[in-house]
Amino acid sequence: MRTCCSGSRPTGAAGYSGSWSASVASAARTALAVLSGLSVSDLFHAISTQDGVRLTRIPGIGKKTAERLLLELRDKLAAGAALPRQRRILLQQYGATP
Numbered sequence: 001m002r003t004c005c006s007g008s009r010p011t012g013a014a015g016y017s018g019s020w021s022a023s024v025a026s027a028a029r030t031a032l033a034v035l036s037g038l039s040v041s042d043l044f045h046a047i048s049t050q051d052g053v054r055l056t057r058i059p060g061i062g063k064k065t066a067e068r069l070l071l072e073l074r075d076k077l078a079a080g081a082a083l084p085r086q087r088r089i090l091l092q093q094y095g096a097t098p
Contacts, residue, residue, distance in 0.1 A: 029060070030060070030061070030065060030069070033058055033059065033060040033061055034055070034058060034061065034069070036058075037057070037058030037059065037061070038054070038055075038058065039095065040091075040094060040095060041095045042054070044077065046070075047069075047070060047073045047074060047077050048077060050070050050074070052066040052067055052070055053066075055069060055070070
């Protein structure tokens with residue numbers, strides 16, 4: 001039987017505690033709220049201009065969550081500028097500007 005570094009047995013089938021699955025569920029709820037409240041192009045614009053006020057207008061997204069989203073997605077958006085040509089074309093067809 002495996003034990004954690006603290007000596008206690010891990011919980012869950014994979015050995016993760018419930019807080020891990022709760023954070024995954026929280027991230028999914030946040031993503032759903034953002035995508036329900038903004039179009040993809042509006043989301044890209046809010047991230048590229050670091051417009052946290054626009055994100056806080058979404059129900060369920062407060063100031064801290066908006067700041068965290070902007071921080072985490074800023075680098076991913078910048079990396080998206082280096083996307084292969086086909087992906088950029090696909091994003092543009094859906095109204096997003098990478």
